[in-house]
Amino acid sequence: MPKAGIVTVVGKPNAGKSTLLNRIVGEKLSIVSPKPQSTRDRVVGIRTSGDVQMIVLDTPGLLNPRYALQEAMRATALAALADADVVLYIVDGSEGPPPPLVELARLDHAPRAPVVLAVNKSDLLTPAHRERLAAGVGDARFISAATGAGVDDLMADLGAMLPDSPFLYPDDEISTQTVRFFVAELIRETALEQLEDEVPYSVACAIEEFREERSPVYIRAVLHVERESQKRILIGAGGQRVRAIGRAAREKIEAFVGAPVYLDLWVKVLHNWRRNPQALQRFGYKLPLPEDRSR
Ligand code: GDP
Ligand code: MG
Numbered sequence: 233m234p235k236a237g238i239v240t241v242v243g244k245p246n247a248g249k250s251t252l253l254n255r256i257v258g259e260k261l262s263i264v265s266p267k268p269q270s271t272r273d274r275v276v277g278i279r280t281s282g283d284v285q286m287i288v289l290d291t292p293g294l295l296n297p298r299y300a301l302q303e304a305m306r307a308t309a310l311a312a313l314a315d316a317d318v319v320l321y322i323v324d325g326s327e328g329p330p331p332p333l334v335e336l337a338r339l340d341h342a343p344r345a346p347v348v349l350a351v352n353k354s355d356l357l358t359p360a361h362r363e364r365l366a367a368g369v370g371d372a373r374f375i376s377a378a379t380g381a382g383v384d385d386l387m388a389d390l391g392a393m394l395p396d397s398p399f400l401y402p403d404d405e406i407s408t409q410t411v412r413f414f415v416a417e418l419i420r421e422t423a424l425e426q427l428e429d430e431v432p433y434s435v436a437c438a439i440e441e442f443r444e445e446r447s448p449v450y451i452r453a454v455l456h457v458e459r460e461s462q463k464r465i466l467i468g469a470g471g472q473r474v475r476a477i478g479r480a481a482r483e484k485i486e487a488f489v490g491a492p493v494y495l496d497l498w499v500k501v502l503h504n505w506r507r508n509p510q511a512l513q514r515f516g517y518k519l520p521l522p523e524d525r526s527r
Contacts, residue, residue, distance in 0.1 A: 236285040237317030237394035240345075242309065242333065247324045248352040252377035253277050253290045256387060278401050284391035285399045289315070313337070316345040318393045320386075322377075325351040325361075329368045346393060350375050350386060412439045415485050419453050419497070422481040423466065426473060431465055434458040436505060436515040441496075448492035451485065456502045456515070466499045474499055 241249045257277035277288040291309035313319060323330035330349070334342050351365060354374040362374060373389070375382035420437040427435070434457050441452040455474075457463050467474045478497040486493045505511035 233396040234283040234285065234398060235391060235394040236287070236397040236400050238287045238289060238315050239318050239320055239390055239394075240289045240291065240312045240316035241320045241322060242291050242313065242337065243322040243352075244324070244336065247322045248377040249290055249322055252322060252350075252352065252375070252383070253288055255377055255380060255383060256286075256288060279387070280399065280401075281387070281391070284394065285401065286387075286391060286394065287400060309337075313339075313343050313345075316343060317395060318390055319343050319345050319347045320350060320390065321347050322350045322352050325353045325365060325374070326356045329365065348373065348386075348390065348393075350382075352377050354381060355379050411489065412442055414488060415439055415442070415451060416453065418484045418488060419455070419477075419481045419495075422484065423455055423477050426477055426480070427465065431457070431462050434462055434506065435466070436502075436511075438515060444489075446494075448494040449489060450494050450496070452496040452498070454498045454500050456500055456505055456511075458502070458504050458506065460501055463499050463501050 241253060243249050254277075257279050277290070279286045279288060289312040291312050319333070321330075321333045330336070330351075333339070333347055349369060349372040351369065351372050351374045353376060354362065355376040355378060357365070357374075366372060366374070373382060373386050375386055377383065416437040416439050420435055423435050423437070436456045438454050438456060439451060440454055441450065443450040455466060455477075457466055465473070466477075468476075474497060478495050481497070482493050482495040485495065502508075502511055505515075
């Protein structure tokens with residue numbers, strides 16, 4: 233009997249969730265960034281290996297819900313926790329002993345699914361450091377999402393914990409997300425790479441037109457920011473910065489879709505969109521439903 237189920241990856245921003253997800257599904261699906269809290273959406277990766285199919289959910293950082301955006305992120309993370317067959321709690325080993333997941337995520341009760349603790353960035357730990365941590369956390373797996381050390385063993389253990397089930401997706405599918413979604417993520421990621429702190433979290437990307445039948449593929453995208461001052465930063469002197477973002481993003485999109493692309497990239501102000509439920513919905517962020525708050 234094959235096994236199939238959901239593995240939800242949780243952890244603090246910067247713990248290495250996206251890096252691990254990319255490694256285990258073997259494709260660049262989830263944003264990886266040295267800046268914290270860059271993963272706003274629940275990205276679904278699918279890993280089919282032998283007779284085990286893992287549907288992997290990445291979670292946005294579990295934050296203090298101060299803005300509507302952060303509420304939406306937390307609701308998404310909580311929903312991914314509730315859906316899990318196994319929860320993979322990933323912590324940054326260089327940060328010292330991790331808090332229990334229930335405490336970190338301020339949960340009312342432990343998740344229904346078993347929680348596996350993975351201490352990441354083990355490549356940065358000295359043997360002594362590692363021993364001290366191991367003594368403190370009990371049943372932890374040490375891994376390095378960056379080098380791959382320990383990841384195969386971890387995957388085998390997680391796979392064994394999934395329920396007996398036929399595959400839930402075709403075995404060549406790496407993601408249920410649409411190409412449009414990933415293209416928007418690649419553009420937002422590129423903008424993020426080229427900007428300083430503060431502005432990045434105010435950038436959302438919307439794909440307004442996507443014509444696959446043309447050659448080159450025609451994509452019109454808008455980077456939405458919250459204020460005029462941010463728009464000026466994004467555009468740069470003489471439009472230099474937005475052109476550089478467009479060029480770099482186009483190269484990534486071409487590699488992703490495997491065809492030449494014409495990227496028509498615009499910058500617009502949508503005042504305070506992070507606090508605006510309609511705008512959040514338009515950019516694909518789930519808003520918390522009343523019943524999500526209790527999970
Ligand atoms: P997320 O916020 O949890 O999704 O974390 P990311 O996957 O975006 O990683 C945050 C930062 O940690 C990035 O700069 C990664 O390159 C780095 N990182 C992730 N895993 C490892 C690891 O195993 N070792 C080291 N040295 N760095 C890592
Ligand atoms: Mg991430």
